[in-house]
Amino acid sequence: xxxxxxxxxxxxxxxxxxxxxxxxxxxxxxxxxxxxxxxxxxxxxxxxxxxxxxxxxxxxxxxxxxxxxxxxxxxxxxxxxxxxxxxxxxxxxxxxxxxxxxxxxxxxxxxxxxxxxxxxxxxxxxxxxxxxxxxxxxxxxxxxxxxxxxxxxxxxxxxxxxxxxxxxxxxxxxxxxxxxxxxxxxxxxxxxxxxxxxxxxxxxxxxxxxxxxxxxxxxxxxxxxxxxxxxxxxxxxxxxxxxxxxxxxxxxxxxxxxxxxxxxxxxxxxxxxxxxxxxxxxxxxxxxxxxxxxxxxxxxxxxxxxxxxxxxxxxxxxxxxxxxxxxxxxxxxxxxxxxxxxxxxxxxxxxxxxxxxxxxxxxxxxxxxxxxxxxxxxxxxxxxxxxxxxxxxxxxxxxxxxxxxxxxxxxxxxxxxxxxxxxxxxxxxxxxxxxxxxxxxxxxxxxxxxxxxxxxxxxxxxxxxxxxxxxxxxxxxxxxxxxxxxxxxxxxxxxxxxxxxxxxxxxxxxxxxxxxxxxxxxxxxxxxxxxxxxxxxxxxxxxxxxxxxxxxxxxxxxxxxxxxxxxxxxxxxxxxxxxxxxxxxxxxxxxxxxxxxxxxxxxxxxxxxxxxxxxxxxxxxxxxxxxxxxxxxxxxxxxxxxxxxxxxxxxxxxxxxxxxxxxxxxxxxxxxxxxxxxxxxxxxxxxxxxxxxxxxxxxxxxxxxxxxxxxxxxxxxxxxxxxxxxxxxxxxxxxxxxxxxxxxxxxxxxxxxxxxxxxxxxxxxxxxxxxxxxxxxxxxxxxxxxxxxxxxxxxxxxxxxxxxxxxxxxxxxxxxxxxxxxxxxxxxxxxxxxxxxxxxxxxxxxxxxxxxxxxxxxxxxxxxxxxxxxxxxxxxxxxxxxxxxxxxxxxxxxxxxxxx
Ligand code: SF4
Numbered sequence: 001x002x003x004x005x006x007x008x009x010x011x012x013x014x015x016x017x018x019x020x021x022x023x024x025x026x027x028x029x030x031x032x033x034x035x036x037x038x039x040x041x042x043x044x045x046x047x048x049x050x051x052x053x054x055x056x057x058x059x060x061x062x063x064x065x066x067x068x069x070x071x072x073x074x075x076x077x078x079x080x081x082x083x084x085x086x087x088x089x090x091x092x093x094x095x096x097x098x099x100x101x102x103x104x105x106x107x108x109x110x111x112x113x114x115x116x117x118x119x120x121x122x123x124x125x126x127x128x129x130x131x132x133x134x135x136x137x138x139x140x141x142x143x144x145x146x147x148x149x150x151x152x153x154x155x156x157x158x159x160x161x162x163x164x165x166x167x168x169x170x171x172x173x174x175x176x177x178x179x180x181x182x183x184x185x186x187x188x189x190x191x192x193x194x195x196x197x198x199x200x201x202x203x204x205x206x207x208x209x210x211x212x213x214x215x216x217x218x219x220x221x222x223x224x225x226x227x228x229x230x231x232x233x234x235x236x237x238x239x240x241x242x243x244x245x246x247x248x249x250x251x252x253x254x255x256x257x258x259x260x261x262x263x264x265x266x267x268x269x270x271x272x273x274x275x276x277x278x279x280x281x282x283x284x285x286x287x288x289x290x291x292x293x294x295x296x297x298x299x300x301x302x303x304x305x306x307x308x309x310x311x312x313x314x315x316x317x318x319x320x321x322x323x324x325x326x327x328x329x330x331x332x333x334x335x336x337x338x339x340x341x342x343x344x345x346x347x348x349x350x351x352x353x354x355x356x357x358x359x360x361x362x363x364x365x366x367x368x369x370x371x372x373x374x375x376x377x378x379x380x381x382x383x384x385x386x387x388x389x390x391x392x393x394x395x396x397x398x399x400x401x402x403x404x405x406x407x408x409x410x411x412x413x414x415x416x417x418x419x420x421x422x423x424x425x426x427x428x429x430x431x432x433x434x435x436x437x438x439x440x441x442x443x444x445x446x447x448x449x450x451x452x453x454x455x456x457x458x459x460x461x462x463x464x465x466x467x468x469x470x471x472x473x474x475x476x477x478x479x480x481x482x483x484x485x486x487x488x489x490x491x492x493x494x495x496x497x498x499x500x501x502x503x504x505x506x507x508x509x510x511x512x513x514x515x516x517x518x519x520x521x522x523x524x525x526x527x528x529x530x531x532x533x534x535x536x537x538x539x540x541x542x543x544x545x546x547x548x549x550x551x552x553x554x555x556x557x558x559x560x561x562x563x564x565x566x567x568x569x570x571x572x573x574x575x576x577x578x579x580x581x582x583x584x585x586x587x588x589x590x591x592x593x594x595x596x597x598x599x600x601x602x603x604x605x606x607x608x609x610x611x612x613x614x615x616x617x618x619x620x621x622x623x624x625x626x627x628x629x630x631x632x633x634x635x636x637x638x639x640x641x642x643x644x645x646x647x648x649x650x651x652x653x654x655x656x657x658x659x660x661x662x663x664x665x666x667x668x669x670x671x672x673x674x675x676x677x678x679x680x681x682x683x684x685x686x687x688x689x690x691x692x693x694x695x696x697x698x699x700x701x702x703x704x705x706x707x708x709x710x711x712x713x714x715x716x717x718x719x720x721x722x723x724x725x726x727x728x729x730x731x732x733x734x735x736x737x738x739x740x741x742x743x744x745x746x747x748x749x750x751x752x753x754x755x756x757x758x759x760x761x762x763x764x765x766x767x768x769x770x771x772x773x774x775x776x777x778x779x780x781x782x783x784x785x786x787x788x789x790x791x792x793x794x795x796x797x798x799x800x801x802x803x804x805x806x807x808x809x810x811x812x813x814x815x816x817x818x819x820x821x822x823x824x825x826x827x828x829x830x831x832x833x834x835x836x837x838x839x840x841x842x843x844x845x846x847x848x849x850x851x852x853x854x855x856x857x858x859x860x861x862x863x864x865x866x867x868x869x870x871x872x873x874x875x876x877x878x879x880x881x882x883x884x885x886x887x888x889x890x891x892x893x894x895x896x897x898x899x900x
Contacts, residue, residue, distance in 0.1 A: 001025075005468040006033055008455055009047040010108065010448035011598050013332025014038055014180045015457025016047055017538070020449060020468040027051050027449050027468055031873065037538055038158065038457055041879075044179035045596050045610065045848055048876045050448065052607045055713040057720065060431035060444040061473025073442060078474065082485050085398075085441055088423045090492035092395045093125065098375070102129035102385055102394045105345060106401035107137065107334030110453030110465055112510040113478035114336070114345040116502065117400065120486045121379075123369040124495060124502075128356065128379030129394065131347040133402040134340050135382040137333035139678040140299035142341060142349075144308020145330070147570050147677070148316065150562035151353055151522045152341055155322060155554035156291065156329035157459045157540065162188045163325030166196045166287035168280075170311060171222065171297020171684075175206035176595035178331050181293070181458075182207065196283045200225065201297060202590055203620075203651050213280055216646055217270040219588050219685040220577030223303055226310035227258045227572065228266030229281040230317055234258065238285025243319030247558040250569035254313065257571055269574055271646070284314060289325030296333060300684040305677040306572040316567050322555035331458050338456035342523055342541075343514055347379030348679075352518040368517050370497055381679035382408060383672045390417035400427040400478060401445065405434035406600040406657035409670035409681045427481055430602045432720070434658045444475040451477060453507040454533070456541070460550070462528065463538040479510055522561050578673035579687040581648060587625070588649045589688040591666045597655040605660060606716060608742030609850045611735045615745065615811075617656040617665070621690065622647045629691055636693040636731055636749050650690060654683075661733045662726040695730050695749035697783060700804040702737075702811055703744045703766045703797035715742040721765055722746045738815035739855065745811060747804075753783040759801055763787060768797045777828040786828035793821045798828070805831070816854065845891075846877035846884045856891055868892060 002023050009016040017036020021029040030050045034041035063081035064073035076084075092100050103121050105114065114132075121130035142152045149155070161167070161184045174182040189195050189210060199211035200222070208214040217225055233239050234255065244251050263281075267274040284290045292315065298307040312328045320326040332338055344351040344365075351368070354361035356378055366373045380388050386408060388394045397418075408414045418424060418438035426439035429447035436442060449468050456462050471477075476484075483502035490498025504510045508530045518524050524544040533539065540550030560567045581588050596610040604610045622645045626632065645651060657665040669686045701722075705714030715736055722734045722744055729748035737743045746766075763769045773791035778784065784802035788795060794817075798810055810827055813819050819827070843853045859874055860866055868889060872878050878885040 002028075003468070005466050006464070007449070007466045007468065008335070008463045009043065009050065010335055011046045012178055013334055013337060013458045014178050015335060015455060015461060015463055016043055016180055017463065018043065018047060018050065022468050025469055027054055029873065031876075032879065035537060036463070038459070038461060038463075039180045042180050042183055043879065045850070046598055046604060048849055048879065049604070049607050049610055052609070052712045053603045054449065055606045055716050056472065057713060057716040058430050058432045058602070058606065059472055059475070060428055060442055061475060062444060063474065064442045066440055069440075073439070078476070078484075081441060081443060082481075082488050085425055085485055086488035086492050089396055089489055092422065093493060096395060098125045098127040099129055099379075100394060101125065101127060101396045101398070102131075102380065102389070103398045103400070104382065104385060104402065104404060105130065105132045105340075105399075107132060107134040107337035107340055108401050109340070109478055110336060110451060110455055110507070111339035111343060111514065112453040112507040113400075113482065114340045115343040115510050115514045116479040116482040116486070116504070118343050118345040118351065119369055119501070120482050122350075122374045123366075123371045124486050124490055124498070125493075126375050128347050128375050128377060129385065130345060130379060131382045131385050132340055132345055133382070133404070133407055134334060134337040135346065135680060136407060136683060137296055137299060138330070138337045138341070139346065139381070139680040140301070140304025140308055140675055141330040143305040143675070143678040144312060147305060147568065148309050148312045149555070149567055150560045153522055153554055154330050154458060154460060156327040157552040158184060159552065160289075160291050160325050160327065160329065161185055161293075162191070164188070164195065164287075164289045164291035165192070165325065166198070166283050166290040168198045168200070168284060168290060168292040168311075169207055169211070170200040170292060170294040171299070171307070172293055172295035172331055173201065173205040173207045173592065174293065174331065175209070177295065177333075177593045179595065181331065186210065196287070198280050198283060202588070202649055203592070203645055205592075206595075213276060213283070215270070215272055215276055215280060217272055219590060219649075220301060220303065221270040221574065222298055222301070222307040223310045223572050224261060224266050224269040224574035225272070225277070226314060227261035227574065228263055228270070228277050229284060230254075230313055231258045231261045231266070232263055232278050232281035233285040233314070233317065236282065236285065238281070239317040240319035243558070244317060247319070247560070247566055248316050248569060249564060249566045250571075251317070253571050254569040257573060261574075285318060287320070289323060290315070290318070290320050291325055292328045293331055294328070295331040297684060299678075299680055300682060301680075302578045302673050302675050302682045303575050304675040304680045306570065309570040310572045313569055313572075316569060322553055322558065324553070327553070329458070335457070336455040338458070338460065339454065342456060342518070347381050347385070350374070351514075352521040353523055354521070365517070368513075370501060381674070383674050383679065383681050386414050386417040387672070389421050392420065395421065396423040396425075397421055398425040398427070399435060399439075400482075401429070403433040403435045403600045403602065403657075405438065406664060406667065409667050409683055410672040411664035411667045413672065415664070427478065429475070432659065433600065433602050434664070443481055444473060445478050445481065446471050446475045450475070453479070454511060460523075460540045461538045462525070462533065462541060464530070464533045477507070479504065479507060577685050578671055578682045579685070581687040585687040585689045586648060587621070587688050587690050589666075589669060589686045590649060590651045591654045591670070591684055592651060594653045594655060597653070599655065600657050601655050601660060605735070606713070608712065608715060608736035608738045611737050612739075612850050614653065615735055615737055616733050616747070617653050617661065619690070620645060620651040622649065625650070625690070631692050636695050636698075650688070656733070658726070659723060660735055662729055662731065693731065693749070695751055697750045697753040697802060698804045699729075699746075699748045699762075700800045700807040701744070701746040701762070701766050701768075701797065702807065702814055703746075703768065704814065705742045705744065706767065712740070712742065715744045718744045718766065725762065725765070737811050739850065739852070741815070741817060743811065743814055747807075753802065756785075759785060759799075763799055766797055766799065768799055775825060775828055777830060779830070784830075788824055788827040790821070790824050795819050795824050795827065816852075845887055846875075849876040849879065851875045851877035856888070860892065866892070
């Protein structure tokens with residue numbers, strides 16, 4: 001039986017609508033929902049690959065409990081698992097008080113999940129120790145909005161991108177991190193070539209390629225830049241003093257501060273050209289509708305809150321806020337960081353944007369929940385929460401849908417904390433995240449495609465998330481697990497209403513309770529219901545009872561949700577990053593995202609095609625810095641020769657952790673330094689030293705997935721086996737590659753070659769021990785040994801040791817399956833150079849979906865008469881930016897393909 005279910009992409013905060021096609025109870029495909037206002041049918045590579053990311057290999061399907069540290073976890077039933085957890089939590093709370101336990105949840109939970117966890121911690125247990133990985137991405141945006149505008153409410157909508165005449169993209173790279181937003185930016189530029197685009201980013205990012213002006217500022221100099229822009233705008237009469245007088249307060253104090261930020265000084269602080277600063281100020285100040293789009297580059301800083309405030313000041317000083325095309329628009333990182341903020345699911349927030357410090361607000365929430373009170377003392381934010389676990393103050397932690405053993409800064413301390421905790425519960429869909437190594441109890445949760453509820457995207461738009469398939473194994477929904485645990489814990493703690501506080505029959509009941517909590521608040525959604533979302537589609541908040549629809553833009557009347565009704569200018573000064581580069585660590589390391597990976601890769605890391613663009617975590621540096629260190633492309637620290645970086649800066653993707661390399665990744669380098677207002681850590685920057693790693697002996701294994709041959713998951717069991725090898729090398733990565741017939745690629749290096757017997761064991765692990773089907777080359781004097789295994793004439797795997805140059809062409813040739821018997825010998829040739837008549841790599845026609853000409857021709861040959869829509873359905877080609885659609889049409893018409 002076939003069905004189609006409307007839902008929402010589970011990756012980023014753009015919140016694209018998807019249509020999930022199912023066949024006989026399994027997800028068969030995903031496409032963009034043409035009716036969803038966030039994407040109108042478009043999806044990026046991650047969203048379009050969702051149906052390829054549903055491998056059952058890594059799913060946690062049953063509760064698992066271990067009796068003691070070091071003991072294996074054993075399968076248990078749900079009742080035993082939750083009773084055990086309730087006993088442990090109750091005993092710790094009775095002995096040490098409510099603040100001796102904590103919850104660490106996720107911006108990828110649905111609003112309903114978040115709501116129940118928040119009520120469990122603050123309402124039932126009486127601790128504010130509930131924080132979330134949204135602390136790592138959006139808490140500075142929250143604090144920035146609250147300090148200036150009075151509420152955590154992005155005032156803009158996606159449609160403003162098309163209405164703006166100046167776009168300031170600051171600390172964001174939407175081309176890779178919010179691709180469907182970037183498609184709108186491209187459309188806006190195409191429709192209005194006069195649109196001025198300014199990109200502020202220390203690196204010449206993919207988004208900067210579209211910019212009219214790229215300001216490659218030094219890390220940690222954001223406040224200086226925005227104060228400098230305001231200085232120029234003041235000097236040139238580009239501020240709206242009448243609007244400032246009518247709608248704001250605190251401008252005089254800020255004006256005195258920015259007087260000390262002339263463009264010459266700002267140019268020095270930011271390492272920018274003075275004239276570029278003046279130009280940016282003029283474009284912004286003269287614009288009818290300037291729109292700022294910003295994200296982690298501003299937030300993940302020890303000055304994150306003031307970075308946000310300094311940028312928002314530009315809108316307040318010009319009165320360009322609450323108007324079509326104008327305003328400060330924080331792009332949300334995670335799919336439901338907004339929903340978490342709405343229910344108050346952070347250590348310092350209360351439901352529906354209420355303040356923890358306000359006794360009246362606490363009383364309102366207690367009344368809504370039917371509990372005597374909620375605690376007044378803020379809980380511990382993420383970094384401090386794990387520090388308190390390490391100190392023994394917090395003894396039990398419940399982690400849901402997130403992977404702190406990769407994502408938090410200063411991984412050494414975080415892992416030590418998890419190891420020191422008395423009791424760690426991990427509620428997860430995946431069994432194999434880094435955090436799983438520390439869990440005493442693992443609880444299987446449902447994930448995308450199986451869950452029901454709502455999420456809120458960057459533009460305050462609430463969308464339904466719907467289940468398309470049944471829960472696998474014994475997995476349960478996150479809200480369901482939290483509610484069941486709450487009832488068991490409440491009974492043990494003698495809570496009078498334990499049985500009735502969490503009565504939900506389904507997510508709609510949770511949503512309705514959350515909706516009631518918003519009554520009269522700035523995010524009032526008392527006019528919203530599951531039924532309305534069903535009939536009218538996604539809706540922006542606020543949507544109070546009686547309103548016909550949600551509100552696209554906030555503050556159109558110039559009235560702000562502060563005590564005075566006026567927006568506030570904040571006194572912000574340049575401070576610089578937590579760590580300045582020095583002689584010992586002269587490089588400013590920036591961390592960032594790649595187009596095709598998401599967070600710690602627990603989902604995207606199962607999809608081979610998502611490795612094709614960026615197979616490994618490459619460090620990018622300026623060529624001059626490479627030369628200075630004797631580095632060149634192909635060294636162990638591989639470096640892109642032209643990465644758009646100025647001298648003294650380097651860039652590393654954030655996605656790779658211990659599951660894909662023999663290191664916790666970039667967060668082994670980042671500091672636990674946090675912003676004083678938002679408690680958000682400075683994940684974007686660290687001062688580091690970079691030098692050549694002297695690891696001359698290298699190993700590469702490229703192996704086809706084993707079975708079933710036509711499954712996109714064929715390589716995953718092998719990938720898992722290869723992971724066991726990572727710790728034994730000085731450097732090692734493992735990943736996937738290819739398209740329909742995925743490959744596993746293992747790469748490693750050592751200072752000294754291992755014993756030959758170890759190589760034989762590695763061959764056996766990869767299923768390359770069949771001597772009868774092997775072609776080998778060995779030069780024992782040079783410690784070079786190569787082995788290609790081709791049963792029945794088809795190359796299934798190659799192991800290169802000591803000399804690995806052939807990897808550069810072998811991966812593509814094996815992915816395309818183009819090596820015939822005569823060519824296979826070249827795989828183990830002494831020098832490693834490609835054969836003279838190597839078949840050409842199939843040309844990629846759709847770069848967004850990584851679809852090759854060969855794949856398209858094969859699909860057209862297999863289905864005579866296939867139309868464009870059918871081809872797009874099957875391969876997703878031409879469903880993203882649309883640039884290849886003319887070529888696809890021509891191929892369908894049977895004409896020769898256009899030139900590349
Ligand atoms: Fe999913 Fe974000 Fe891509 Fe949209 S832009 S498809 S929400 S990852």
